[in-house]
Amino acid sequence: MPDAMPIILVSFLLLVVAIGIIMLVLLYQKKQLQYINEKEQLKASFEKEILESKLEMQEQTMKNISQEVHDNIGQVLSLVRLNINALDCNESKPVMQEKIKDLSRLTGKVIQDLRDLSKSLHSDTITEKGLIGAIEYEFDLLKKSGAFATSLIIEGEPYTFPDQKELILFRIFQEVINNIIKHAQASLIQVRVCFCIDKFMLEINDDGQGFDVNNTTNNGLGLKNIRNRSQLIGALHNIDSQPGKGTMIKIELPVSYTNFNQAMV
Amino acid sequence: MRSFLINELEPIAYATYMIALLLQFNQYKHERHWVLFLYYFFAATVLYAGIVLTEDGYTNLFPKNSKWHILTEGNNWSYNLLYIVNIFVFSWFFYILLHDKLKKRMVAVCCVCNVVLFTYVDIVFRKFFSDFNSTIYGLVFLTIVLYTLLYLHQLLRDIKEENLLADFDFWLICGYVLYYLGSFVIVIYYQNAGEHQRGNIWAMHNIILFICSLMLLTAYFRIPTYQKRPL
Ligand SMILES: Nc1ncnc2c1ncn2[C@@H]1O[C@H](COP(=O)(O)OP(=O)(O)O)[C@@H](O)[C@H]1O
Ligand SMILES: [Mg+2]
Numbered sequence: 001m002p003d004a005m006p007i008i009l010v011s012f013l014l015l016v017v018a019i020g021i022i023m024l025v026l027l028y029q030k031k032q033l034q035y036i037n038e039k040e041q042l043k044a045s046f047e048k049e050i051l052e053s054k055l056e057m058q059e060q061t062m063k064n065i066s067q068e069v070h071d072n073i074g075q076v077l078s079l080v081r082l083n084i085n086a087l088d089c090n091e092s093k094p095v096m097q098e099k100i101k102d103l104s105r106l107t108g109k110v111i112q113d114l115r116d117l118s119k120s121l122h123s124d125t126i127t128e129k130g131l132i133g134a135i136e137y138e139f140d141l142l143k144k145s146g147a148f149a150t151s152l153i154i155e156g157e158p159y160t161f162p163d164q165k166e167l168i169l170f171r172i173f174q175e176v177i178n179n180i181i182k183h184a185q186a187s188l189i190q191v192r193v194c195f196c197i198d199k200f201m202l203e204i205n206d207d208g209q210g211f212d213v214n215n216t217t218n219n220g221l222g223l224k225n226i227r228n229r230s231q232l233i234g235a236l237h238n239i240d241s242q243p244g245k246g247t248m249i250k251i252e253l254p255v256s257y258t259n260f261n262q263a264m265v
Numbered sequence: 266m267r268s269f270l271i272n273e274l275e276p277i278a279y280a281t282y283m284i285a286l287l288l289q290f291n292q293y294k295h296e297r298h299w300v301l302f303l304y305y306f307f308a309a310t311v312l313y314a315g316i317v318l319t320e321d322g323y324t325n326l327f328p329k330n331s332k333w334h335i336l337t338e339g340n341n342w343s344y345n346l347l348y349i350v351n352i353f354v355f356s357w358f359f360y361i362l363l364h365d366k367l368k369k370r371m372v373a374v375c376c377v378c379n380v381v382l383f384t385y386v387d388i389v390f391r392k393f394f395s396d397f398n399s400t401i402y403g404l405v406f407l408t409i410v411l412y413t414l415l416y417l418h419q420l421l422r423d424i425k426e427e428n429l430l431a432d433f434d435f436w437l438i439c440g441y442v443l444y445y446l447g448s449f450v451i452v453i454y455y456q457n458a459g460e461h462q463r464g465n466i467w468a469m470h471n472i473i474l475f476i477c478s479l480m481l482l483t484a485y486f487r488i489p490t491y492q493k494r495p496l
Contacts, residue, residue, distance in 0.1 A: 006462075014447055
């Protein structure tokens with residue numbers, strides 16, 4: 001009966017489409033499962049990286065502190081003892097007074113240093129001080145060591161990132177400084193931090209011996225971590241160095257509008 | 266029963282669509298659902314007006330020499346009017362839903378082609394009031410089917426974590442694939458069918474439309490349970 005033709009045809013067609021849609025849903029759900037798994041793996045590896053950064057940061061901070069205790073506080077206390085031993089009761093009163101004043105000043109400095117130190121031991125540096133505070137603290141230690149001429153320039157109104165991003169940024173900063181101390185034989189360290197409107201930028205220059213960036217034997221765990229981790233937080237990294245020409249490392253993290261807004265509140 | 270399928274089911278389906286879209290708009294305030302609601306309202310009104318005005322009692326509503334009298338001489342204009350509105354509404358709707366630049370451009374091109382065709386046939390050749398051209402009508406349906414396929418392709422390319430079945434637009438568009446593909450075949454057959462067969466075909470059209478609208482309304486009420494289930 002040809003009269004029923006269109007009806008049969010349409011019914012058949014729609015049946016096929018319906019089956020197609022059901023298959024599409026099943027396919028979608030399969031892909032979705034895959035996607036969710038991948039995302040969870042990514043999240044797990046992100047968390048692992050965060051944890052590692054945290055441990056490394058603490059280790060580095062400990063090292064810095066032990067250095068500080070040894071170099072600074074130890075040094076000054078030795079000086080205090082030396083001065084005490086050299087005190088001669090037969091000297092005239094004004095001279096004595098002057099010497100005791102000096103001693104008191106030195107002891108005061110040690111006390112202040114110890115206070116700072118105990119504070120920095122207390123706080124989970126990065127969450128308490130924020131990225132810029134942590135960088136400034138680290139930079140102060142560097143300056144105090146007196147081994148380098150230093151300059152720190154901070155541009156723009158500081159805003160904040162989520163803790164994890166700040167932790168990673170700080171850990172990168174630490175590693176770069178560490179490398180300079182270890183390998184560069186530099187005399188000048190320049191750090192520029194820019195809280196620009198569209199991006200956060202961290203640039204660290206040294207005038208040391210430099211190295212061949214493309215030579216893979218130069219790729220230790222430190223540089224690899226810098227690359228991986230800046231990618232992980234969505235930052236661009238640029239490592240620029242040539243033997244004899246110093247080293248420049250730049251990290252740029254784009255600021256999304258919402259992020260910026262959050263920072264403004 | 267046959268008369269019910271041919272006559273009453275269509276407005277019921279339109280009403281069901283309108284209810285589902287209104288509920289959805291009321292809850293999530295997406296402009297596109299409001300526009301579709303208006304479209305169905307408009308379509309129902311125009312089709313109804315087309316039928317009523319050609320009934321005997323209304324043929325004298327406008328004086329013979331008035332330019333409005335042509336509205337009562339046949340209801341082809343109502344279908345042709347819907348045809349052009351259809352193009353605009355669905356092109357806009359999918360233009361909004363699709364993210365991809367290429368897909369957006371395809372929608373725009375399809376829209377322009379259809380509008381050009383409409384201008385050519387209905388305005389240049391003055392067929393707006395006199396003719397119901399089922400071939401170009403079929404072409405619009407095919408265009409909308411193409412839009413839905415673009416959307417489904419986008420779905421598969423851009424997997425999200427939410428349950429697909431909790432997506433109102435997904436149900437809406439699944440209904441459209443079924444309805445517009447069916448309508449395409451129906452409208453092609455319709456022009457060559459006899460009086461009785463036309464009735465059958467039209468009943469089928471209405472049944473598909475009703476099923477799709479019911480599917481959407483049911484989906485609206487089921488969505489909260491789908492949302493709770495992860496997959
Ligand atoms: N600022 C720098 N100046 C000179 N050489 C550097 C500097 N930073 C890194 N390098 C070179 O890159 C190599 C890799 O560094 P890194 O990945 O941090 O590993 P590590 O510090 O454990 O050696 C270093 O061994 C060093 O030769
Ligand atoms: Mg290193």
